[in-house]
Each structure stands twice: as structure tokens, then as C-alpha cells.
Amino acid sequence: MKKIMVTGGAGFIGSHTVVELQQKGYEVFIVDNLSNSNPDVIDNIAKITGVKPVFGKVDVSEKKELFDFLKQHPGIESVIHFAASKAVGESVEKPLKYYRNNINGLINVLEAMKEFGIKNLVFSSSCTVYGQPKKLPVTENSPIQPALSPYGNTKQINEEIIHDFVAVTPSINAIALRYFNPIGAHPSSLIGELPIGVPANLIPYITQTAAGIRECLSVFGNDYDTPDGTPIRDYIDIIDLANAHIAAINRMEEGKQKGRLEFFNIGTGRGLTVLELINAFEKATGVKLNYKIVGRRAGDIEKVWADTSLANNELGWKAKVPIEETLLNAWKWQQHISK
16 A cells, blocks of 8 residues: 655644545645644545544654654655644734744755655645636636735745755655645535634635525625626535645656646536535525625635646546535435534
């Protein structure tokens, strides 16, 4: 069995990726400081897959903790690096927290890869690097725009750090996946998105409103240049996204890379407005949502969606899950955790 370390593996994207990795025969080692996740996730992964991943409560921004873990678990060949602070709004209020966690964490992971002979890195990047693109859909060659938040800036800086590091470290290859908007939950309803406090993301806010936890969903702005005036995003199912990481690992294991660092957009290739998403949720679940239109929110991008042809052709990966199924899984997850 190939050994792989998943940093932030108890989080939303990380936990779903661990499930898919285990189901494809990888031996998974999770490191997570549990700052934004729940230890129950590890047991729930085991319920889904029948295998409990090795878990270490490790803060990757603390180099000694990471190195100690790797000394205890030799033979790891690849890393998927999710561990990072990720709330855009909080990053504006606490920029140093984001620079410290996200950049130090990556540097420690890269140093550990060199020290322990780990060959392959998949980095969790973001479409935030494109800002508000002048041309849609966005390709991997679209210009990188000045970041609109410290969070977005850490993704840009980290891509540059990886680029510079692999250029002088021939033993290591890397792929950065630029995600669009990950949503949904595992069909088992055993794992899903579990925000601590008030959700910063749209789907948990929708499901919490549908469940009566939140009184009303605010739709920020209906005067954008879009079909119904609300912002457009490319919403990608969490299982589809998880499988993109496995495709990236396979590409490096098979030596199919065309460069030491590659970038791929991971989305569906089509955009939905906020109102279209709300309508799709109501149709999928039969639940009417209480929502109201309010003013625009500072820092929001008007519209963005992916050109995924590079990922489709080079990784052999494609988004498959229909939006209604994704939203129904998110709703089932909400009902499960509300019990």
C-alpha cells in the first residue's frame, strides 16, 4: 500500500479526500491540529471505509511537531496539503494569523518532504488567485490578479514558494489545484461541512436556514451584471473535488507531468447565480428557503467560473455529480447533524 500524508485531513475537503484515498487502496496518515474540525471525523471516516486512518494531532506550522510525526511514520511517499486558515473575512481582520499559519505551514511541509524523501505534493490552491477575471471562463493561463484578502494572498505566495522550491529540488514534484466553490457532503451523511459558529460559506448558511437554525438567508446584491443580478460561482461537488486530488497524485506517481509544478482548475465549467442555486436547493429538497436581498458585500467578485479542459484532458478527471444531488447530500448532512 502506498503511504500518503494528508495535512488538514479532518477538515471538510480533507476528510472527503481521505475517504476516496482509502477506498482506492492508499494507507493514509492524517495530521490536523483540530482548530477548525472535529476529532469524531476520524471515526466517521472509519465507518465509511472500514479502515481507521493513522491520526496525529499536529500543527504543521510547528516544525518540530511535523518532523516528530514523520520520524514515527517512515515511508510516506506523497503529501496532500490542505492545512490552512481559510475564512476570507477573518483573514482581513487577522492578517498575521493567516500569514503565520498558511505560509509557515507550507514551508515546514516542504522542508519535511526534502528531509524525509517524500516525492509528490498536491497543494490546495484556490480560484481566488484570478480575482475578478476580465475574460470568462478562467483558464490556467488567466492573469493572476492582486489578492483581495490576506487569505487569497497566502494562496498566491504559496504557489510562488512551491515554484521556487521545486525548481532547485529535483526530487520533488508538485501540482497545485485551484478549486472553485466546493459544496455538498458524503452520501452516507457521516461527514460534511461543519462550520464552527456562523457559516462563512453559502451552502451551510442555506442548509442551516432550511433547518431553522438561521432565521433568514441574506443574498448580497442583485444589481450585478448577471442574468438575475446575483453573483455567479462555479460550485463543485466535494466528492468530485476529492477525486481530482487522487488524479493529481496518480499523474505524479506515473511520471506523466509536463513540468515540475503544474496548475489545474477544478470546477464544473459552468456558473450558477446565487438565486439559481437557491432554486436548485428548493427543487432538490422540497424545502422553501426564507431569504432576502440585501446590499452588496465588500470584496465579493461578480462572476467567475472555470475552463476545466486542461484538468479533463491531462488528469483524466471530470466533474460528474449533478447539482441537485450535491445539494440533497448537503441537506441530508444538515439533518443528520441537527438531530
